[in-house]
Amino acid sequence: MTTTPNPLRDPRDKRLPRVAGPSVLVLFGVTGDLSRKKLLPAIYDLANRGLLPPGFSLVGFARREWENQDFRQLAYEAVKEHARTPFREDVWTHLAEGMHFVPGEFSDPGAFDALAMAVKELDTTRGTGGNYAFYLSIPPKFFPQVIEQLRRSGLAEHGPGSWRRVVIEKPFGHNLDSAKELNRTVHRVFPEESIFRIDHYLGKETVQNILAMRFANTMYEPIWNRSYVDHVQITMAEDIGIGGRAGYYDGIGAARDVIQNHLLQLLALTAMEEPTSFSADSVRAEKAKVLSSVRLPADLGRATARGQYAAGWQGGEKVRGYLEEEGIPLDSRTETYAAIKLEIESRRWAGVPFYLRTGKRLSRRVTEVAMVFQRAPHLPFSHTDTEELGQNALVMRVQPDEGITVRFGSKVPGTAMEIRDVNMDFAYGESFTEHSPEAYERLLLDVLIGDPPLFPRQEEVELSWEILDPIEEYWAEHGKPEQYKSGGYGPESADLLMARDGRAWRRL
Numbered sequence: 001m002t003t004t005p006n007p008l009r010d011p012r013d014k015r016l017p018r019v020a021g022p023s024v025l026v027l028f029g030v031t032g033d034l035s036r037k038k039l040l041p042a043i044y045d046l047a048n049r050g051l052l053p054p055g056f057s058l059v060g061f062a063r064r065e066w067e068n069q070d071f072r073q074l075a076y077e078a079v080k081e082h083a084r085t086p087f088r089e090d091v092w093t094h095l096a097e098g099m100h101f102v103p104g105e106f107s108d109p110g111a112f113d114a115l116a117m118a119v120k121e122l123d124t125t126r127g128t129g130g131n132y133a134f135y136l137s138i139p140p141k142f143f144p145q146v147i148e149q150l151r152r153s154g155l156a157e158h159g160p161g162s163w164r165r166v167v168i169e170k171p172f173g174h175n176l177d178s179a180k181e182l183n184r185t186v187h188r189v190f191p192e193e194s195i196f197r198i199d200h201y202l203g204k205e206t207v208q209n210i211l212a213m214r215f216a217n218t219m220y221e222p223i224w225n226r227s228y229v230d231h232v233q234i235t236m237a238e239d240i241g242i243g244g245r246a247g248y249y250d251g252i253g254a255a256r257d258v259i260q261n262h263l264l265q266l267l268a269l270t271a272m273e274e275p276t277s278f279s280a281d282s283v284r285a286e287k288a289k290v291l292s293s294v295r296l297p298a299d300l301g302r303a304t305a306r307g308q309y310a311a312g313w314q315g316g317e318k319v320r321g322y323l324e325e326e327g328i329p330l331d332s333r334t335e336t337y338a339a340i341k342l343e344i345e346s347r348r349w350a351g352v353p354f355y356l357r358t359g360k361r362l363s364r365r366v367t368e369v370a371m372v373f374q375r376a377p378h379l380p381f382s383h384t385d386t387e388e389l390g391q392n393a394l395v396m397r398v399q400p401d402e403g404i405t406v407r408f409g410s411k412v413p414g415t416a417m418e419i420r421d422v423n424m425d426f427a428y429g430e431s432f433t434e435h436s437p438e439a440y441e442r443l444l445l446d447v448l449i450g451d452p453p454l455f456p457r458q459e460e461v462e463l464s465w466e467i468l469d470p471i472e473e474y475w476a477e478h479g480k481p482e483q484y485k486s487g488g489y490g491p492e493s494a495d496l497l498m499a500r501d502g503r504a505w506r507r508l
Ligand SMILES: NC(=O)c1ccc[n+]([C@@H]2O[C@H](COP(=O)([O-])OP(=O)(O)OC[C@H]3O[C@@H](n4cnc5c(N)ncnc54)[C@H](OP(=O)(O)O)[C@@H]3O)[C@@H](O)[C@H]2O)c1
Pocket: 028, 029, 030, 031, 032, 033, 034, 035, 061, 062, 063, 064, 104, 105, 106, 107, 136, 137, 138, 139, 140, 142, 169, 170, 171
């Protein structure tokens, strides 16, 4: 048999790629938004990169009276529209042969019995070896029901030499109590090592590069501490509003949607100590140590800010305010912007504030972690020749323009000793010819391989809620979020939060 060379692999690259073993991926909620925009395209991209085994099979489950062919058509359209890598007929045909659809309602035991029969048959016809991953891309209120159905139908049980894994999408609960309840529910059926909680930020190359940069080099770690760092700013700004997701977003808000998971994970990776190895246990233990040392300031009124976008202009278009969005009650207090100041009680970080902010309908889409360094203790230059220097900064740009920027003072060409701030840039797109895979490609592959370091474990989820719960309770008791203009920089109270500390947010 001849194999087609994979055009996406560099022939000089002699490393063995990580390839998944024989397995079935069961996708609950396969007709949903996440599945069509991210999961199905990512599965195709993995197939295109030669990272799925020949008998790999994908089973879709949703409430449609569909045949396999209808499911394949949905997947085909999703791949055509959203896949990262070029469309190749041979790859698609091979992948589509392994796609099956099981119609069903989560409350119907018969549907799960049919699913159990379908995957068993795939073991025989496609050699999938009894290895099943169940991806719950479904509204969170159905998690307990689906988990229970997996138990009842025997799908959660595996024989010797095979495995079962369950993948859960955020939100992992609504607060600490509901997160604990969810964990109890899942643990009744699956052991912790079989549970893969998706925080798709951890699948991003640039987020993993935080660890590479810190621990593969010698020049950063010596200054990565309170002796040199003045403060840290972690930002995830979006230029879009809530779109059609009113039902999901209202009552959740920016802090639960983004800070509890993505931003606290970025904080943990930025602040953690060096793990003894990159094994799941070591990395997650260091992250948990940081999260358990996070301290909230005593006065939450001064250390937090929240806002709600008002009408305005964005990208030349007039846009509605949050309260005018379809499906949002006029008296909604859900925040679409949140900023918080945290401290970490450790020898490395004592006294260094970490400022976290996220918001919708801001001027620009950007996610970054900025280490802002202390000012030079003395400048031996005349004031007239030195512009007011900013502070040195090291900015890890997560998206868009993935890369790293170092900001420092430099001499302006000329006869005087004139100093000004300049940027030095590393851009992924310029240094590497290969494009970064999508986060979901990496994470889906890790699930099928059974490699868990990039998935938060229960302890981290609960520690993150312990940080957020007091803030949510404070907000619930203290009025409404401040209105801020769409297309701007967020509420004034967020600027004030920084100004009180003699600092300012980096411009978006
Ligand atoms: N969308 C995103 O960008 C995004 C981002 C991060 C995390 N998430 C998380 O990902 C998960 C899925 O989100 P989504 O936006 O894709 O949701 P969605 O568009 O509402 O899709 C829900 C899916 O669940 C199925 N479903 C709902 N009720 C069902 C029932 N009773 N029985 C059988 N199937 C049922 C629907 O199938 P039918 O065809 O039968 O209706 C549909 O396929 C959620 O946990 C969400 O929080 C989503």
